[in-house]
Amino acid sequence: MDAAEFYTGIVVDAYAKLKSSSFDPAPYADFVTAAGEPALEIGCGDGEPMLSLRQAGLDVEGVDSSEDMLTRCQANAAALGLQVTLHHQRMEALSLPRRYRSIYLAGPTFNLLPDDDTAQQALRSIRDHLTPDGQALIPLWIPEPTPPSELGVQRQAIDDEGATLTYTPLSETYDELHRTRTTTVRYERHTPAGPAESADRDWVIHWQTQSTARTLCDQTGLRVTAIEDESGHPAAPDADYFILRLSHP
Incomplete structure (x- = not known):
């Protein structure tokens, strides 16, 4: 992959x-x-x-x-x-x-x-x-802006193959003028069989x-x-x- x-x-x-x-x-x-x-x-x-x-x-x-x-x-x-x-x-x-x-x-x-x-x-x-x-x-x-207390906090779920998925919001920009919330998020996938895979991406919400x-x-x-x-x-x-x-x- x-x-x-x-x-x-x-x-x-x-x-x-x-x-x-x-x-x-x-x-x-x-x-x-x-x-x-x-x-x-x-x-x-x-x-x-x-x-x-x-x-x-x-x-x-x-x-x-x-x-x-x-x-x-x-x-x-x-x-x-x-x-x-x-x-x-x-x-x-x-x-x-x-x-x-x-x-x-x-x-x-x-x-x-x-x-x-x-x-x-x-x-x-x-x-x-x-x-x-x-x-x-x-x-x-x-x-609303993501509360500062939630930044850096991991959320986890298990996928259909038994791997652990981790979602962590790292930072955020909340722009009321352009009606845009941009959250930098780290996605991780952990399996017992190998090293963790990780990707950081911006998640943009425009309202x-x-x-x-x-x-x-x-x-x-x-x-x-x-x-x-x-x-x-x-x-x-x-x-x-x-x-x-x-x-x-």
Whole structure:
């Protein structure tokens, strides 16, 4: 395994194993049922909540930028006896043969886009893949700075091969002007059979406020039909987590 393969694999494992919460499929199933099929889940990862929606009989395809995650997703689908259609593409450069009545991101994956230009490209891709009556659902998150007490603190998980994965935030830059949090992270993989593998990388989170999100949507030809909280009520103006509902003008 070369350095690039190691880094890709350990980031995939860290994301899959160390994420702080799992996705409740119900809100996404409700969205697809109301907005219509077919549906597209952007950032489908290893399959949640998409596979739960497929189990419910909904016509949902998945797209992700990580080939490793898609391999996991295919294996998880096979274990459940499900047929899935998966695409290996980045959300800002979608070129799919189908248009969808509902497109959604499960969780604030949109925050992984590094800047507003890339976010605009992603919104254009979503617009271009919606049917004329289609709707999109995009959760967004405004992160707080990582507490200084958490810098240097390791988090661990065990991967499918029994190796120990270690994730350690080393330092961080929190830029409110550019709405960017850049955390330097050390990923390590320890196995009994050999020396530890290690890689240091910057993890960039770029956020939108409700105001900047509206502006980006206006600039890309999408209409914001609602900005909601997790309960489906109008989000408070200062909410640090909110959900955009979008459509064609």
